[in-house]
Amino acid sequence: MESILPENPKKYGDSLLLECNISNTILHEIANENIFLSDVLSTWSDVTHNLETKTSSKTILWNNKDITSNNKTFFYKDWFERSIKYVDQLYNYIIKDFYSFDDI
DSSP states (O other), X not given: XXXXXXXXXXXXXXXXXXXXXXXXXXHHHHHTTOHHHHHHHHHHHHHHHHXXXXXXXXXXXXXXXXXXXTTBOOOOHHXXXXXXXXXXXXXXXXXXXXXXXXXO
């Protein structure tokens, strides 16, 4: 069976894409001008984001259209490979502040 994901999905976190609150700009880039695939990924993103908002307090950090730097989403592969996936993993609840980059 042929994969519907882009040729290089590792750039965006492989199957993590199916969990992200991803922007339409990134979706179009991933779909590589395949309008059907872009629509499928956009709809999937909308549905899963709406479900997560209602059922979970965890927010996925990567490829999240609501979390940007210079108006771009991001994905740090090395952090993801160390199991950092959610925003709350960057927060130290003991001192009630975010971890520094050095601590992460």
